[in-house]
Amino acid sequence: MKSVTVIGMGPMGQAMAGAYLDKGYEVTVWNRTPARADELVVRGAARAGSVEAALIASDLVVLSLIDHDAVDAVLAQAPETALAGRVFVNLTSDTPDRMRATAAWLAERGAVQLAGGVQVPPPGIGTPEAMTYYSGPEEVIESRRADLEVLTGVHYLGADQGLAPLYYQIGIDMFWTALAGYLHGQAVAEANGISADEFLPHAVRTLDLRYFLEFYAPRITAGHHEGDVDRISMGVASVEHVVRTAEAAGVDGSLPAAVLELFRRGVAAGHGQRSLTSLVEVLKA
Ligand code: NDP
Structure with missing residues (x-):
């Protein structure tokens, strides 16, 4: 039976562990706050009692933590012998430099990192339209493609570990500022008695920026x-x-x-x- 370990039981890690269970994987989970894994344990996941036990359970380890400070804090709990030989699919957001540093740290300990930037919220995990940016060694991505595709489609960017987080951060830069604009505009609407539901069709039309992006991109490039x-x-x-x-x-x-x-x-x-x-x-x- 295929096996996977998922470390980090925020909404994203829970959705990922659930997607692997749905595909019949033997799933081991670990979280700093163990109770967050309760539902998955009921569905059949094994709860590891330590980071070391979580790593030993599978040679494929998904990291879904809040940032790379958390990644460092978690991986430091395991002896180096538990890291060696494993493939870490690091889907934790942080800067390109932090992702490169984590890859180098793991490589020094005999492990391989695949860097990822997930492009959908948790309910999108396991759906056909979902996509994740990946970077890192192409041969490892290809040998693990079937495992990665349980979560989302794979968009491979290149060997540089910083590429996936770079594309991710550029996209999220655009996303957060656009979403903040929506919330601000809606606050003005509400203050004038116009509900979010009422304004929805207008917001959708206004925030469909495709025409502008396709018009401006070639001009910016030139x-x-x-x-x-x-x-x-x-x-x-x-x-x-x-x-x-x-x-x-x-x-x-x-x-x-x-x-x-x-x-x-x-x-x-x-x-x-x-x-x-x-x-x-x-x-x-
Ligand atoms: P959450 O912030 O909800 O989950 C964070 C996880 O990190 C929890 O398991 C938490 O453990 C753990 N954690 C935080 N600090 C530490 C620490 N110091 N030591 C150990 N563990 C720690 O995030 P999500 O699940 O929503 O997201 C996970 C990753 O996926 C993030 O990097 C996020 O940017 C990215 N992402 C999220 C999307 C979303 O829509 N949610 C979309 C695309 C990417 P504990 O439960 O104990 O607090």
Whole structure:
């Protein structure tokens, strides 16, 4: 029977352990707070009494912890003999440098890391449309592909362990700021008596940025920031209206005010008559 160990029983680790149980794997779980594994134990998972026992139970170990400080804290509890020879599928979010450092630390102890960045929330685990970025040694990814695909599809980026977390962090950078924008706009809506359900179709249409992304990406790639369709000076005036509308409704305007500040920096840098895309250059500088 195939076996896997899952370390970390947050919502993500629980969903992953559940997906392996559904596929008939022998699943061992470990969590700092043991009770979080109770449901999985009822479903057939084995609860390890120590990190060492969890590692010894399988040569494939999924790490789903809050960050790499937690990864370090957990792995330090095991003797080096329990690390050697194992494949660690590290789906823990952190910076590319931390992911590279964990890979090097494991390699020094005879273990291999596959770095991953999961692209779906826990309910998406085990569904066909789900995808995870992976980086690390390609031959190990390929030899473990069937095990990885129990969780999500595999999008392999290359040997550099930092690539998967880099793509993950870029995406989540876009995601968090867009989601914060949605929440801010909805706060203004609520303050004006418009419910989230009522505004939903408008929010969906507004946040479907595909047209803009496909229009802007080739221009950014080409360094083409002419103000033929949009100008930062227009953006400044527009965001000023957004801030004033929010504040008039008694809503904290600090989020759009931060956007306004960025746009003003673009104008101060001499880009007022150029496209908003020139902010990419302002931000890099
Ligand atoms: P949680 O924050 O809920 O789970 C964190 C896990 O880390 C828990 O098992 C917790 O243990 C453990 N932990 C935290 N600190 C320590 C420590 N010092 N020592 C030992 N264990 C520790 O996260 P999720 O399950 O939601 O996510 C797991 C990973 O997946 C994260 O890196 C997250 O960024 C990533 N991710 C999550 C998504 C989501 O939608 N949830 C989507 C995509 C990626 P304890 O139970 O004892 O507190």
